[in-house]
Amino acid sequence: MEANVRKMVALYMLVSGIAILLMMVLGLLMLLAQGKMIPLGQDTFYEMMTAHGTFMIGAAAFAASAVMWYFLRQYVRLSFPIFVTHFVLFLTGAVMTAISIFVFRFAGAWTFLYPLPAMSAGMWGKTGASLYLIGMLLIGVSFLLLYLDTSRAIIREYGSLGHGLGWPQILGKVKGYGPPPTVVASTMVSIVNLVSLTAGASVLVMSLINLFQPSIEIDPLLAKNLIYAFGHIFANSVIYMGVIAVYEILPKYTNRPWKSYKIFLIAWNMSTLFTIIIYPHHLLMDFVMPKWMLIIGQVFSYLNGLPVLVVTAFGALMIVYRSGIEWDMASSFIFLSMFGWVAGVMPAIADATIVINHVMHNTKWVPGHFHMYMGIGAVSMLFGFMYYFIRGNGRKIGYADMVSFWVYTIFFLSLCGTFLFSGKVSAPRRWAVHVPEWIPYDRMGAMFAVAIIAAVTVFLYRFFVSVITVQAKQNIEVGPRA
């Protein structure tokens, strides 16, 4: 069983890693096109953009769900068949969305803002749109199954999701520490993603109905709210799943405990609530939204920074300080991920400020901050986990890996810098063609992206070779099957 679990987790990470690498290549091509260094038709650009947004978040969430599942099963009884079903359903949905984009030319972006799927101005037809929406629905269902299973297992072990979040300890009914950090984080993710996936599924189904029966319309503002509630929560959950690797790996490397003390539990309860309710910061330029929702979007986005700034990142710094930690690829990536998360919060909080959003919303400032906490934060957590996973496989980690780590760190930070600066000079995001003022930053970004892709290729090669070697070794030890 244990061998099957490891095999399945390795498969999750490999598939996600390859998808992330391919999407990085698409990102590079888009930057080259914006920088007028390669000719890329505008239709192809927007198809690539749709794929990049959909599969980057999808693949990162897919890998992060495997990280969460891998560690959570130490504390609760999770269903392996559900884990396999999640894998199969996700891939089926992903293949459908890929076909919708690259065969049927769907380019409605991951946001599929109603009524764009049904009004493509001739770029794609009903088949493309419906394949994309159904594919996304399948991906959503695959995650829904997983979170229903994690919720079930947590409730069974701890009594309720409230107990999983440490309410008895917060309220003083039970003394001592709360459930392990992995359980607390998994409870939070299960709750928020059950909400996000329900919102996403609702709007996907409504969009599908509208596609085939245009007389049944959706309120565009309601659709927008549902889409961003889904997208915001789901994308953010990637880092909340990934941070489980931090909670599990750093204590092993530093030989220091990471306990769920009261402040820690309060912070995770804050994150649970805030992650769900701050999505209106994506709608700050929809002035018809109720004013109180827009103000909540700003104020609670600020407050949502507190758990990471004051508790999680601070905890990571404290556990590493004078710990005698062994710095290898796993620990380096895990520590880097906390830097990426905290650093990314800064421009994100700036963007959640209504007056700043008024002149920066939908500029490249937005990909600037989310590439920072997704690329240097969440994805570093995944790479850290991958190196931790293959640790002890007997294969030496060479200088190429450490050099690639620094290349990744420095150039990803630089790439984010070009995005943020492009936002500062008002370059819009999601534009296939750029005016001369914005082009120098696209070209710089493209150069940095080449280095990042080279580094990621090294990480994936190392992971692939390591898991294959172990697999071959196990087969030899077991002997030929009759």
Added chain:
Amino acid sequence: MYQQAAWIISVVLILFVLFVFLYVVAHSGQRAEYEPIQKKGYRIRNVWFLAVIAAMGLATFYTLRDLPFERPAHAANPTVVQVKARQFGFVLSRNEFRVGESIAFQVTSEDVNHGVGIYDESMELLAQTQAMPKYTNTIYYTFEKPGTYQVLCLEYCGIGHHVMTATITVVPAQEGEGK
């Protein structure tokens, strides 16, 4: 102004975060007892918490006094301009204004979601809102300099998203035809 402020604040804070993380890495080698580190760390964290809360409180107080979706006091009787967005262009009921003229751009869409971003001659974004079907969002704006301004679509709306532009001309106060 806000772009510059966001850039400087973000860069300074990111550099501060980088310094703190590098400091910890530089002091991670020699192992020491964890308990005294935790005690000292919690004291620092309390100060850090108060500093972060204070910074957020101040930022909230100052920035919420300048909400872009509320009509400014000086624009009691603005020129109303209808802006209709559609794949892939804008129709403005009027596109020539005077410097100092208060304008209320009432923005809507005839098909999908679009964005209306007003850019000056140096391609700096001055104001924006979303153009939504069935809803009207209003931008209150007063041009301070004469010149040719651009309207760019700031919400992805399909294959012609990047060609969706319009032009606004602003003339000196004494030359305009006025309201």
